[in-house]
Amino acid sequence: MIRKLPSTFVEKVWGIERLPPPFPQPSNDRIGEVWFEPPPVLDQLLVKHIFASERLSVQAHPDDAQAQAMNVGTSGKSECWVILNAEPGATIAAGFREEFSPEAMREAALDGSIIDMLIWHEVCARDAFYIPAGTVHAIGGGVSLIEVQQNCDITFRLFDYGRPRELHLDQAMQVARIGPYPAEFRSRMDGDTGVLVDGPHFRLQYWRCGGSSALPMVEDGPALLIPFSGKVSIRDEKLALGECAVVSNFDAGPVTGDCLLLIAQPTSRT
Structure with missing residues (x-):
């Protein structure tokens, strides 16, 4: 069985004035995110499209144990970003240039110099x-991306460029990893198939369908299908960029069309 997921448009101060095709423009608001409603059979994962005209806040998220210990939720938030489009010179921040003390990070967050301590x-x-x-991170302006994440929206902001939004320095200090970003966490979709994440919470792979073939799923169970480009048909259900669908099992049927597809599944190593 395959079913498309309903979507919700979310206004953000750093969003864009007009969404690119194939997305509709639901209002005159600056839209920053499009959320796809997690299905009951796969409610531990959430998929978003993110559109940034300005830098997002510098932030960090707790892991499962930290979220529970801090009484802010039962799940933490690990995520993966896959860049859809980027203006020339656009950047994202992930990790710091070097190790330093938590106190130095707090001072840098207060005076804004944390921006220069991050790796862009x-x-x-x-x-x-x-x-x-x-991981301390931020998405830069001029970037649109697909985000696959644990279904959790706990965000602790360290710095927000003077915007009138709440910061969470004490909580961020408890969860932030202070140090460089591991090189192995960065990858790229080169070729027709590969694995972007094989972590404790989810596996994310990419696969190009160039004809008619079966989905290359690894885990036994449901999966989320997110087109990166092109179109496919599965059991007469058409799926294209700007949509997300859930398939219940390996018997979803043959996939036909020409599409670069992201496939997300939860893993059992938590």
């Missing part, structure tokens, strides 16, 4: 970044 990675379409819980 120049990005282009098809780049991917795994952002485990605790």
Whole structure:
């Protein structure tokens, strides 16, 4: 069985004034995110499209144990970003240039110099970044991406460019990993198939369907299908960029069309 997921458009101060095709423009608001409602059979994962005209806040998320210990939720948030489009010179921040003390991080967050302590990675379409819980990160302006994450929205902001939004320095200090971003967490969709994340919470792979073939799922159970480009048909259900669907099992049927597809499944190593 395959079923498309309903979507919700979310206004953000750093969003864009007009969404690119094939997305509709639901209002005159600046839309920053499009959320796909997690299905009951796969409610531990959430898929979003993110559109940033300005830098997002510098932030970090707790892991499962930290979220529970802090009484803010039962799940933490690890995520993966797959870059859809990026303006020339656009960047995302992940990790710090070097190790330093938590007190130094707090002072840098207060005076804004934390921006210069982060590593800003120049990005282009098809780049991917795994952002485990605790990684201090920020999405830069001029970037649109697909985010696959644990179904949790706990965010602790360290710095927000003077925007009138709450910061969470004490909580962020408890969860932030202070140090460089591991090189192995960055990857790229080169070729027709590969694995972007094989972590404790989810596996994310990419696969190009160039005809008619079966889904290359690894885990036994449901999966989320997110088109990166092109279109496919599965059991007469058409799926294209800007949509997300859930398939219940390996027997979803043959996939036909020409599409670069992201496939997300939960893993059992938590």
